[in-house]
Structures are given as C-alpha cells and as structure tokens.
Amino acid sequence: MNQPKGWTFMNENGSFALRTPQDTQYLYFPLVNEAGMMSSVTPTLHGDAKTGHNTFLTPPVSVEDLHNSRASRNFWVHIEGEEVWSAAGSSPKQHAEAFSGKREDTLLEAGFLWHKITRTHPALGLTAEITSFVPNTDDAVEYMRVKLTNGGSRTLTVTPTAAIPMYARSADDLRDHRHVTSLLHRIAVGEYGVHVQPSLSFDERGHRVNRVTYSVLGAEGDGTAPVGFFPVLEDYIGEGGSLEWPKAVVTHAKPHAAAGDSAEGYESVGALRFREADLAPGESRTYVLALTVEEDRPDETRLARDYLSEARFGQLLEESVVYWEAKLGKLAFRSGDRDHDLWMKWVTLQPVLRRLFGNSFLPYHDYGRGGRGWRDLWQDCLALLFTEPAEVRHLLLNNFAGIRMDGSNATIIGSKPGEFIADRNNIPRVWMDHGAWPFLTVLLYLHQSGDLGFLLEEQPYFKDIHIKRCKDKDLEWKPLDGSVQRTADGEIYRGTVLEHLLLQNLVPFYHVGEHNIIKLEGADWNDGMDMGTKRGESVAFTAFYASNLMELGKLLRELERRTGLAEIQVSEEMVLLFDTLSAPIDYGSIGEKHRLLDAYYERTGHTVSGRRTALKIGDAARDLEQKGQWLARHLQEQEWIAQEEGIGWFNGYYDDDGNRVEGVTPDGVRMTLTGQVFHLMGGTATEEQAAQMAAAVNRHLKDPRIGYRLNTDFGGIRQNLGRAFGFAFGHKENGAMFSHMAVMYANALYKRGFVREGHDVLDSIYRLSADFERSRMYPGVPEYINERGRGMYPYLTGSASWLLLTELTEVYGVKGGYGDLLLDPKLLRTQFDAEGKAGVVTLFAGKMLRIVYSNPNGADAGAYTVRSVRLNGSGVETEQRPEGCAVKRETLLAAGGEAVDVEVELI
Numbered sequence: 014m015n016q017p018k019g020w021t022f023m024n025e026n027g028s029f030a031l032r033t034p035q036d037t038q039y040l041y042f043p044l045v046n047e048a049g050m051m052s053s054v055t056p057t058l059h060g061d062a063k064t065g066h067n068t069f070l071t072p073p074v075s076v077e078d079l080h081n082s083r084a085s086r087n088f089w090v091h092i093e094g095e096e097v098w099s100a101a102g103s104s105p106k107q108h109a110e111a112f113s114g115k116r117e118d119t120l121l122e123a124g125f126l127w128h129k130i131t132r133t134h135p136a137l138g139l140t141a142e143i144t145s146f147v148p149n150t151d152d153a154v155e156y157m158r159v160k161l162t163n164g165g166s167r168t169l170t171v172t173p174t175a176a177i178p179m180y181a182r183s184a185d186d187l188r189d190h191r192h193v194t195s196l197l198h199r200i201a202v203g204e205y206g207v208h209v210q211p212s213l214s215f216d217e218r219g220h221r222v223n224r225v226t227y228s229v230l231g232a233e234g235d236g237t238a239p240v241g242f243f244p245v246l247e248d249y250i251g252e253g254g255s256l257e258w259p260k261a262v263v264t265h266a267k268p269h270a271a272a273g274d275s276a277e278g279y280e281s282v283g284a285l286r287f288r289e290a291d292l293a294p295g296e297s298r299t300y301v302l303a304l305t306v307e308e309d310r311p312d313e314t315r316l317a318r319d320y321l322s323e324a325r326f327g328q329l330l331e332e333s334v335v336y337w338e339a340k341l342g343k344l345a346f347r348s349g350d351r352d353h354d355l356w357m358k359w360v361t362l363q364p365v366l367r368r369l370f371g372n373s374f375l376p377y378h379d380y381g382r383g384g385r386g387w388r389d390l391w392q393d394c395l396a397l398l399f400t401e402p403a404e405v406r407h408l409l410l411n412n413f414a415g416i417r418m419d420g421s422n423a424t425i426i427g428s429k430p431g432e433f434i435a436d437r438n439n440i441p442r443v444w445m446d447h448g449a450w451p452f453l454t455v456l457l458y459l460h461q462s463g464d465l466g467f468l469l470e471e472q473p474y475f476k477d478i479h480i481k482r483c484k485d486k487d488l489e490w491k492p493l494d495g496s497v498q499r500t501a502d503g504e505i506y507r508g509t510v511l512e513h514l515l516l517q518n519l520v521p522f523y524h525v526g527e528h529n530i531i532k533l534e535g536a537d538w539n540d541g542m543d544m545g546t547k548r549g550e551s552v553a554f555t556a557f558y559a560s561n562l563m564e565l566g567k568l569l570r571e572l573e574r575r576t577g578l579a580e581i582q583v584s585e586e587m588v589l590l591f592d593t594l595s596a597p598i599d600y601g602s603i604g605e606k607h608r609l610l611d612a613y614y615e616r617t618g619h620t621v622s623g624r625r626t627a628l629k630i631g632d633a634a635r636d637l638e639q640k641g642q643w644l645a646r647h648l649q650e651q652e653w654i655a656q657e658e659g660i661g662w663f664n665g666y667y668d669d670d671g672n673r674v675e676g677v678t679p680d681g682v683r684m685t686l687t688g689q690v691f692h693l694m695g696g697t698a699t700e701e702q703a704a705q706m707a708a709a710v711n712r713h714l715k716d717p718r719i720g721y722r723l724n725t726d727f728g729g730i731r732q733n734l735g736r737a738f739g740f741a742f743g744h745k746e747n748g749a750m751f752s753h754m755a756v757m758y759a760n761a762l763y764k765r766g767f768v769r770e771g772h773d774v775l776d777s778i779y780r781l782s783a784d785f786e787r788s789r790m791y792p793g794v795p796e797y798i799n800e801r802g803r804g805m806y807p808y809l810t811g812s813a814s815w816l817l818l819t820e821l822t823e824v825y826g827v828k829g830g831y832g833d834l835l836l837d838p839k840l841l842r843t844q845f846d847a848e849g850k851a852g853v854v855t856l857f858a859g860k861m862l863r864i865v866y867s868n869p870n871g872a873d874a875g876a877y878t879v880r881s882v883r884l885n886g887s888g889v890e891t892e893q894r895p896e897g898c899a900v901k902r903e904t905l906l907a908a909g910g911e912a913v914d915v916e917v918e919l920i
C-alpha cells in the first residue's frame with residue numbers, strides 16, 4: 014500500500030490538496046454558514062448535515078460511523094453495458110479494491126470553505142468531480158455540484174441517481190424510538206426533489222407539532238429537473254439491498270415517484286434520478302444538489318431559482334470564497350516559513366468554527382447538544398477580539414449575566430448571547446476555574462480598546478436554586494422568579510462588570526481546602542479532574558486566582574489614574590469580602606476564611622438588599638493586592654517541589670484523600686503541565702523557578718513523538734482525582750499533548766522571556782499537527798495528539814484561540830496597552846524571511862494594520878529593539894514602556910485610511 018504523502022498547499026490562499034485521501038481514516042471537513050447549516054464531509058462524502066441537535070437532515074454520525082455506516086451522501090452512475098459506479102467511492106467493489114492495484118485515483122482539494130473530491134474510474138476514464146460547500150446565504154443549505162467528465166475514448170451512456178439518506182429528526186431519536194419516529198415522516202415529492210416534514214417531533218422538549226422541513230433537491234447544470242424519485246428508503250434499497258448497493262440503482266429500476274406524489278410513515282431518502290445521457294469522449298455534465306433544512310414547508314420554486322443551476326453554484330461559491338477570505342484576512346501572519354503561515358490561516362478559521370458549531374456537531378464531537386461551556390465562551394472571545402471585534406463588547410457584556418452572587422456561574426448556556434438556563438437535570442456542578450477566565454478576557458479587551466468604561470456597565474446576576482457554590486439549595490427560589498438575582502423588594506439586582514469580576518475572584522480566595530488552597534470542586538480546566546469534589550484542591554488554579562487578584566488591584570489603580578474615579582460601588586453584602594477594610598482576618602486560618610464566606614453566603618443566599626457601598630479605589634486595590642500576595646507567598650512556601658539542582662516544579666493538586674498529587678514517588682515522577690502554566694503566566698513563580706520548571710517540563714513531559722504531555726503517567730485509575738485517569742495514558746486529558754494547555758504553556762514562557770523555549774513548544778505543536786503521516790489530519794491544530802501521534806478532535810478546540818493570541822501578542826508582540834498600540838516582537842532570527850522581514854495583519858483601533866518588521870542585522874529575539882515606527886510612510890513618535898514600544902491610539906487614528914502600513918525597524 015502506498016503511504017499518503019500528506020497534504021500540500023496549492024496556493025497562497027491556503028487551499029490544499031491530498032492524494033488518495035480515502036487511505037486515511039477519520040478525515041472530515043467542516044462546512045457551515047451563519048444561517049445555521051452545519052455539515053461535515055469526508056472524502057467519500059460521509060458525515061452529516063444539520064442545523065441543531067433536534068434537526069438532523071442526515072443521520073448523526075460519530076467518527077466510527079464514518080467507516081461503519083452506509084448512510085452517506087452518494088451519487089450513482091449507471092453506465093450502460095458496463096457497471097454501476099459510485100462517484101462518491103461508496104460501493105462494495107470500491108471497498109474491495111481499496112488495497113489493490115485497481116484502486117481508484119482520487120484527489121481531495123479543499124479551501125475556505127469548500128471541499129472537492131475528484132475520482133476517476135480506472136477502466137473507463139470517467140471522472141467525477143464533486144464540490145461541496147455551504148453558501149453564505151440566509152438559507153440552511155448544503156450545496157453540492159457533481160461534474161462527470163468522460164476522459165475515455167468511447168461514448169458512455171450514463172444515468173445518474175443522487176441519493177442522500179434523510180433522517181429528518183432529532184439526534185435523540187437515534188437510540189430512542191428510531192423506528193417509531195419514522196412513522197411521523199410525511200414525505201412529499203416535488204418537481205426537484207424530496208421533502209420530509211415529520212408530523213411531530215419527539216425530543217427532550219416533548220412531543221410537539223413539527224414544522225421543520227428537510228429537503229433534498231437537485232437539477233442538471235442547466236436547471237433541468239430530475240426525471241423521477243425514490244423517496245422511500247426501503248423501496249430504494251430494495252429487499253436484500255443496502256445504501257451501498259441499492260436495488261433501484263443496481264437493477265436500473267424506473268423511478269418510483271414523480272412530482273406531486275407523497276408517502277407517509279417510512280424512513281426516507283432523497284434519491285433523485287436524472288435523465289439518461291450520452292457522454293462523448295471529453296464531454297462533461299453537471300448536476301447540482303441542495304440539501305436544505307427550513308423552518309416550514311419550503312417554497313421549492315424559490316429554492317430551485319436560487320440554487321439549482323450550475324451558474325448559481327459558481328456564483329455562490331465565488332461569493333463564499335470572498336466572504337471567508339475577508340473574514341480570515343483580518344488576522345494573517347507572514348514569516349520566513351510559508352507553510353507555517355498558511356497553516357496558521359486554518360487555525361484562524363477555528364475560533365469562528367467554534368462560534369458556529371459550539372462544542373458539538375463534528376464527528377469527534379459526538380456529545381453535547383450544541384452550545385459551549387462557560388470556559389469556552391470566554392476563551393473563544395480571545396480570538397474573536399481580533400477576528401470579529403465588532404460583536405465582542407456586546408458578547409462579553411452579555412456573558413456577565415451568567416454569574417451567580419456566590420461567584421460561580423450558570424453552566425447551561427442558551428443559544429442567544431446572554432441567555433443562561435437553570436440546570437434542568439439538577440446535577441449541580443461548579444468548575445473551580447470558571448471564575449478565573451473572564452478577567453483574563455476582559456483585560457485583553459480593555460488593553461485592545463482602552464474602553465475602561467466597560468467595567469462600569471451594569472448587568473444582572475444569574476439565579477437558580479443552587480447556592481453556596483452548589484453546596485446548598487435556596488428552597489425559597491421558584492423558577493417563576495426567573496433566572497435573575499432579585500433584591501428583597503423583588504427588583505432585579507444589577508451590578509457593574511467590575512463587581513462581577515471582583516466576586517468571581519474574591520469568593521474562591523476564601524473557598525479553600527485543608528491545605529489552604531482553593532478547592533477543586535467539580536473540576537478545574539481539566540474536565541477530567543472530576544473526582545476530587547470533597548477534599549481535592551487545585552494549586553494550579555490557585556496560582557491563577559492569585560495573579561488575578563494582584564492584577565485586579567493594578568487595574569483599579571489604573572482606573573483611578575486614567576478616569577479620576579475615586580470610588581467604586583459594590584453591593585453592601587460584598588464589603589465583607591474586602592476584609593482588610595473593616596475586620597481583617599488571618600489568611601493562614603482556614604476556619605476564619607470559611608466563617609467569613611459563610612457570613613457572606615448567609616446574606617446573599619436568597620435575595621440581596623440592593624444597596625451599594627462606596628469603596629475608595631486605593632483601599633480596594635490594596636485589599637486585593639494583599640490577598641494576591643499572600644496567596645503567592647503561600648504557594649511559594651508550600652507547593653514547590655525541588656527534584657535536584659536546577660530542576661523543580663509546583664505541585665498542582667491535592668486529591669480527595671487530601672494527599673499531594675505531584676512529586677517524586679517510589680512509582681516514578683508525577684508532574685502536570687497545568688500545575689506550572691499559571692505560575693509562569695501570572696508571575697507567582699520566580700525567575701529562578703521559571704527556569705527550573707522549564708527544565709522539569711523538558712525532562713518529564715516532553716516527548717519527541719507526541720510533544721509536551723499534559724502529565725506523566727500516574728499509573729492506575731485514580732478514583733480520588735478524576736475520570737481522566739481512567740483514560741489510557743497518552744490520550745486526551747491523561748498525558749496526551751493537549752494543545753490548549755501546551756499553547757498556554759508557550760504563552761507563559763514567552764511572557765516570562767523564555768522565547769526559545771516558548772518557540773520550541775509552538776513549533777512542536779505545528780510540526781506534529783502538520784506531519785500528516787502521523788497526525789492524519791487536515792491543516793489546523795487538533796484538541797490533542799494521542800499516543801500514536803494522531804491529531805484528535807480537529808477544528809473545535811480552544812487551543813486555536815490561544816495559539817492566535819500567542820502568535821499575535823507574544824511572538825509578533827502586537828498588543829494593546831489600554832488602547833495604545835504596543836510593539837514588542839519576540840521573533841527568532843529564523844522567523845524572518847530572506848530579506849529580514851516578518852509581518853502581521855491585524856485589526857486594531859478599527860484600522861487594519863499591516864505591520865512589517867525589518868530586522869536588517871538578522872538579530873535574534875532579545876538582541877533587537879524597536880528603533881523606529883512609520884505609519885503610511887511617515888515616522889511617528891513612540892514611547893518606550895516596559896511592555897514594549899508604544900504608539901498612541903490618537904496617532905494611529907490620525908493616520909489616513911482604513912488600512913495603515915506600519916513599518917517597524919528593529920535594531
């Protein structure tokens with residue numbers, strides 16, 4: 014068997030090509046639009062198409078279905094006197110020849126955001142080129158064009174039949190009344206295709222009258238309608254047949270149905286028969302298919318006009334390419350490595366995909382019902398701040414409505430911004446890291462925009478039955494009160510964004526376990542650390558909260574300095590949490606911390622007073638800084654593990670038996686990457702420790718085959734820590750190279766000035782992901798790389814946001830400083846091109862900045878500084894700040910045009 018050579022970029026747009034993609038398992042490509050169509054397509058046209066959990070047009074698939082199930086999009090060609098050929102490559106014969114010399118020649122090409130598979134019948138020279146995309150229209154439609162070309166020497170008489178299995182219902186029904194729900198099917202045959210509008214929908218919402226209609230429509234390139242249809246699945250496949258060998262096609266049966274016919278109560282298929290045609294040598298014929306999900310019975314005439322011709326297909330494809338180019342063009346990197354830059358384009362796409370798909374709806378992501386988790390909501394905003402900035406302020410503000418008065422947050426997030434839903438299943442759970450992320454994202458926003466007024470915007474709090482971080486219930490609360498926190502007078506209580514942030518970070522400070530470390534609760538960033546709910550503690554995220562507290566203090570001082578604001582208003586109950594302002598407690602005493610927190614809980618469990626207290630900004634800042642510094646000292650004194658001269662790291666966890674998790678044990682070294690990252694990022698590790706930690710990571714976690722692992726092998730399942738340790742070592746949250754944490758590690762290294770080490774991490778992620786023979790994935794960063802080196806869970810991962818953020822703000826050093834532009838590149842010499850240039854395009858202050866760094870002396874990071882900055886050819890004044898060379902926002906705004914050329918000389 015020939016090994017695939019891997020994909021190669023075909024042009025500067027990032028389109029890539031891959032020969033014989035069917036030789037690789039589990040490959041799939043996402044297709045999506047803002048109107049809600051979400052599709053995945055494989056080289057054999059497998060995958061699925063849906064608009065949500067309850068509205069799958071084709072049967073929902075998980076990765077193993079991609080090779081297991083026969084229910085895929087297919088396009089059959091009956092060739093008179095020859096055979097029946099699947100242009101999609103899905104027939105028994107094609108499978109049987111997979112490893113033989115008779116294997117069909119195929120080529121996969123894909124770009125933003127289209128997928129094309131070309132397949133040639135080896136004996137007849139008949140080629141099928143099948144292009145799929147989801148157009149950027151207001152319809153939820155997946156669009157396919159099949160072009161048959163006779164590359165042989167004699168005329169072929171062909172009769173095509175397109176066949177798209179129509180599941181037409183909720184994913185819940187896959188293993189819950191699959192048959193019964195087929196009885197709901199109402200099938201109507203139109204002029205161009207098959208429409209299925211089930212009478213009722215059966216899903217978690219109950220049994221409801223259904224209006225949603227699923228359609229498979231088709232026409233020849235010139236708009237000629239199909240000649241007939243086979244709408245009922247069991248008739249189409251026939252007794253003894255299957256979707257991969259359908260009797261209707263194989264026996265060349267006459268169509269079973271025509272426009273105006275209907276059927277009820279059967280599984281259905283969008284099987285469309287096109288007229289017989291003679292294909293002379295060199296001649297081509299084109300067929301166009303539209304798979305739609307409409308809220309109600311569709312207007313077929315309109316759909317036919319809008320979609321069913323080759324001309325429309327070409328036009329919409331062009332528009333789609335322009336649309337994605339424009340979107341992705343908002344952030345682009347240019348270094349000395351073209352392939353890396355093009356690969357980064359695919360990474361830039363990923364946060365947009367996650368906004369559109371959520372964490373579900375691609376084959377590896379075979380869980381959830383759409384939507385995203387709280388943590389991901391905030392992580393994804395990091396990249397959207399650069400690529401889709403217009404919406405972000407609104408999005409961020411809305412997210413604050415999900416926070417409870419106890420600093421925890423709603424975990425069920427609705428589809429509309431700011432929509433948070435009370436937990437229906439009543440499985441209360443708090444992830445202890447959740448409170449830490451919003452501040453990080455908001456700080457980035459503030460630096461990018463200078464919009465300090467954002468902190469003073471008001472938002473309600475989320476309220477449900479759960480109180481005391483889900484450790485108790487407020488039995489007075491009624492769902493009828495709505496999911497908002499009310500005052501004793503029944504009014505909706507609103508607090509500033511700043512107040513929300515303070516609560517999120519202050520409550521955990523008191524919520525400590527027996528080592529005076531913040532409790533692990535339901536888990537932290539690692540969702541798999543979920544079995545330390547009683548005595549578990551997360552040192553890793555205590556470090557994050559520690560630096561947040563210090564940074565919040567700094568931010569308050571900045572707020573005062575920049576706006577002249579002398580006081581902040583907080584809810585009167587919250588004043589307790591600023592203990593140093595009235596009755597300071599001993600932070601070393603766990604009991605005192607708990608008592609204070611209990612007192613706060615008592616006052617906020619059901620309603621709040623609605624009254625506010627003014628705090629002097631300076632006092633509040635000092636209180637926060639004292640807390641942060643106390644924590645930092647405590648971590649330093651208690652959690653450092655010194656292995657040997659030059660090698661040490663921080664313990665990251667305590668388990669449910671109260672035992673320290675990390676260290677050098679008789680069974681080997683136990684170390685996590687998570688445990689190190691936030692000490693580095695937030696500064697709770699000293700300079701000296703940082704170097705020792707990097708050395709420890711290199712010794713214990715770095716594996717040239719799969720990269721920087723999340724942890725060493727702890728051995729055995731750990732029922733006192735989490736389900737992650739039930740996973741085999743080297744997989745997912747147990748010791749894989751988990752991109753999100755690895756990228757955050759790189760980010761932290763860059764922040765601390767460990768440029769080469771940071772670069773090594775990013776470079777390793779790129780190389781492992783792009784090494785197709787091992788990673789077996791298309792360009793982009795996977796959620797993780799497993800023990801075999803395979804890239805898993807492509808496309809939908811928070812690591813993409815972090816990778817973009819790290820490249821832009823650390824590697825290229827382009828960041829905001831309360832609205833001003835800061836330039837502090839940390840590019841290595843090798844990252845500049847042959848002319849000593851490297852560039853990045855990014856949106857800042859509403860302008861497209863085309864930044865080009867010149868490094869005429871070929872100096873390395875650390876050996877150059879910004880000597881001069883020119884905007885549109887003219888030199889401008891800059892200011893040297895500790896965070897980098899600053900160009901004032903006003904200066905940028907004064908530069909003419911929407912796009913500004915920024916030339917930066919590095920000497």
Ligand code: G1P
Pocket residue numbers: 372386388389538539540541746753796806809810811812
């Ligand atoms: C996923 C989740 C993320 C979580 C991580 C580790 O990572 O989305 O919230 O922290 O697993 O459990 P992702 O797929 O975003 O890389």
